[in-house]
Amino acid sequence: MGLYSAPAAVIEQPTEPLLVVISGPSGVGKDTILDHMKQRGLPFHFVVTATTRPRRPGEVEGEDYFFVEEQQFLDMIEKGELIEHALVYNDHKGVPRQQVREAMESAQDVVMRVDVQGAKTIRALAPEALLIFLTAGDEEELARRLRKRRTESEADLQLRLETAKEEFGYLKIFDYLVLNADSQVDKAVDTILAIIEAEHHRIDPRRVEL
Amino acid sequence: MGLYSAPAAVIEQPTEPLLVVISGPSGVGKDTILDHMKQRGLPFHFVVTATTRPRRPGEVEGEDYFFVEEQQFLDMIEKGELIEHALVYNDHKGVPRQQVREAMESAQDVVMRVDVQGAKTIRALAPEALLIFLTAGDEEELARRLRKRRTESEADLQLRLETAKEEFGYLKIFDYLVLNADSQVDKAVDTILAIIEAEHHRIDPRRVEL
Secondary structure, three states: OOOOOHHHHHHHHOOOOEEEEOOOOOOHHHHHHHHHHHHOOOOEOOOOOOEEOOOOOOEOOOOOOOEOOHHHHHHHHHOEEEEEEEEEOOOEEEEEHHHHHHHHHHEEEEEOOOOHHHHHHHHHHHOEEOOOOOOOOHHHHHOOOOOHHHHOOOOHHHHHHHHHHHHHHHHHOOOOEEOOOOOOHHHHHHHHHHHHHOOEEEEOOOOOOO | OOOHHHOOOHHHHHHOOOOOEEEEEEEHHHHHHHHHHHHHHOOOEEEEEEEOOOOOOOOOOOOOEEOOOOHHHHHHHHHOOOOEEEOOOOOOOEEEEEEEHHHHHHHOEEEEEOOOHHHHHHHOOOOOOOOEEEEEOOHHHHHHHHHHHHOOOHHHHHHHHHHHHEEEEEEEEEEHHHHHHHOOHHHHHHHHHHHHHHOOEOOOHHHOOO
């Protein structure tokens, strides 16, 4: 008890786990950022997304993604196993409900990567989620990264660039904007970690009882 | 132009200077935190407060505070030279308008230290200010720190502890709560720097034109 007995809830608030959503247009480097966050060895619980897109070199099943066949994915939707899902450039992506349940039970900050459509869904499901919009430095940089993957045709590329433009229209529902410039991934990761640290100290006026 | 031409204002937003206000009850370590922030050599512009309170050992005129006589202080009020001022435990403290003007022209993040009364005034004058409430670990810690200064009588001490309790009632107008625990000043400073970094990336929905 004592001096801080009244606002104890506020003092303890910083320890509450956050739901951190890394989002942004295709090609901005969501996967790279997550890889780097994992490498830092911090106590985050990373949610694994299910996808029908082909596995890229170096990706590990059950760690980077759950790689599933289209029919399997449709079954997951049918059974209500996905908390959100979207068709992104002909590939299905979805967040397994079981993954989020495990994450919540971990009492650690939960980090998930979703496309911009998915972020809108998460915002509706969990208004308190921390939504981070990742961006490349400029269009040329984004185009270069998409080409580097060699998984896209030129028509695909144009579609993705157009979509990226439109996706900026949803910035309003995000909390933070982080630049993931070429060769500055560490800087972007540092910023994301600062944001998470800061949010643990944020005062939520709705939760302060006077 | 190109992809990011539309939301350019948003991308540039992170570089806008912040007005960072370090506040909290007497004895939580506002001065210590500021000293440590200065030592980090980061490009902040620190606002110097005018005060009638006696100079403590090691404090430098014009750097830590402007130490003025009571009549001088009252003259400053009379001439409208203070942006805010308050009588805190028989000592006047005030923020010189000229200081804030210089700070704003510096195009750097502005850091100022004010008591909780002052923070309320700043919030009214500059709603976009970033208000950080500093707290000690518990009442015993706060009492120990106040006693250490040896500038307070026991009656003064009790008054300050009571006031600290009341000041928690104003948490709602603050943005962040930072614990400045004994022997963990560096941790508190790290948190404050993370908050400042994060705020530079915050999306202000009012400023996002769609």
